[in-house]
Amino acid sequence: xPALGPxxxxxxAAYVGVALVTFVLIAxxxxxxxxxxxxLRELEKLRRPEARQ
Amino acid sequence: MASxxxxxxxxxxxxxxxxxxxxxxxxxxxxxxxxxxxLLFVWGLWLALxxxxxxxxxxxxxxxxxxxxxxxxxxxFVYGIMTVAAIGTLVWRHPMADVTMKAAAxxxxxFTLMALFTGSLWGRPTWGTxxxxxxxxxxxxxxxxxxxxxxxxxxxFDDKLRAARLVAVLTLVGAINIPIIKFSVDWWNTLHQPxxxxxxxxxxxxxxxxxxxxxxLFAFTFLFLLLQILAMRSEIVTRRxxxxxxxxxxxxxx
Numbered sequence: 001x002p003a004l005g006p007x008x009x010x011x012x013a014a015y016v017g018v019a020l021v022t023f024v025l026i027a028x029x030x031x032x033x034x035x036x037x038x039x040l041r042e043l044e045k046l047r048r049p050e051a052r053q
Numbered sequence: 054m055a056s057x058x059x060x061x062x063x064x065x066x067x068x069x070x071x072x073x074x075x076x077x078x079x080x081x082x083x084x085x086x087x088x089x090x091x092l093l094f095v096w097g098l099w100l101a102l103x104x105x106x107x108x109x110x111x112x113x114x115x116x117x118x119x120x121x122x123x124x125x126x127x128x129x130f131v132y133g134i135m136t137v138a139a140i141g142t143l144v145w146r147h148p149m150a151d152v153t154m155k156a157a158a159x160x161x162x163x164f165t166l167m168a169l170f171t172g173s174l175w176g177r178p179t180w181g182t183x184x185x186x187x188x189x190x191x192x193x194x195x196x197x198x199x200x201x202x203x204x205x206x207x208x209x210f211d212d213k214l215r216a217a218r219l220v221a222v223l224t225l226v227g228a229i230n231i232p233i234i235k236f237s238v239d240w241w242n243t244l245h246q247p248x249x250x251x252x253x254x255x256x257x258x259x260x261x262x263x264x265x266x267x268x269x270l271f272a273f274t275f276l277f278l279l280l281q282i283l284a285m286r287s288e289i290v291t292r293r294x295x296x297x298x299x300x301x302x303x304x305x306x307x
Contacts, residue, residue: 002102005113007178014117014174018124018167022276025163029280033287040290043297 070149072289079282086279093272100265108262114178119265121171122250123273124164128196129231131161131277135203136228139221149285151217152292154224155207156284160277162200169193180244188237189245192230199227213292 004011068074101119108115135157141150172190173183184190203220210216238247249257256263 002116003113004116005107007112007114010174010178011113011116014120014171017170017174018120021163021167021170025160025280026276029283029287033283033290036287036290036294040294040297043294043301047297047301 090275097268097272117175119269124168128165139224142221152288165197187243188241192234
């Protein structure tokens with residue numbers, strides 16, 4: 001742990017806050033993409049002629 | 054009578070900007086881009102927390118700069134990309150311009166929020182206050198609200214083409230705020246320090262502080278590029294889903 005001086009709480013809060021928000025942002029983008037691709041695959045399967053018979 | 058019309062062959066930039074082609078070439082970029090982003094963050098965080106000295110005035114709080122400045126930079130850079138895409142939507146009506154705008158807006162909003170959050174935490178020990186209604190902070194807060202407004206507008210319309218045109222016009226109107234943010238520190242009295250990196254005559258910082266700042270700038274910019282590509286791919290898939298659902302609704306049921 002680096003020496004953060006008397007204002008360590010502010011520095012830690014800034015880094016932890018940014019790390020959390022960045023993690024949530026990455027997760028949201030990745031999970032949204034996966035859900036969309038899964039939905040597209042399902043719809044394409046439904047539209048195949050053999051699936052409709 | 055034979056038609057005299059000719060079909061213009063696709064040029065390289067047409068192929069690059071075609072949604073199907075974008076899905077193909079961007080898919081090959083994701084893992085290399087993710088790898089470079091992780092390496093840059095590891096290197097940048099090590100330099101920011103261990104490999105750089107304290108500032109002679111601010112002490113260790115200078116370390117907040119290494120996450121504040123990249124987010125502040127991205128808050129404006131993302132809006133710049135949206136502005137160029139807005140021109141693409143209004144002038145050429147290119148579908149990828151709409152996709153670019155829609156994917157970038159939430160990312161820009163989050164980077165702006167993180168710039169405000171880290172700036173506030175840096176301001177308290179440095180200036181003695183979390184917030185000050187001065188030009189730089191207020192114009193950055195307005196930028197955040199502009200992003201939220203554009204996101205809400207996208208969501209409010211069922212007709213995506215109409216939404217894209219309206220969002221593009223409002224994006225161009227909102228672009229006036231970017232030079233205001235940039236020059237606010239020169240135009241008005243402010244607690245915020247003036248520009249010290251991109252200035253005539255070179256940066257005013259020593260190399261051991263400038264180096265971690267640049268590495269973190271690249272790390273966050275690569276993260277944005279990666280997330281932008283992923284979000285654009287999702288948006289293209291969303292439009293395919295919409296088109297497919299419309300087709301299926303029109304097909305006769307067995």
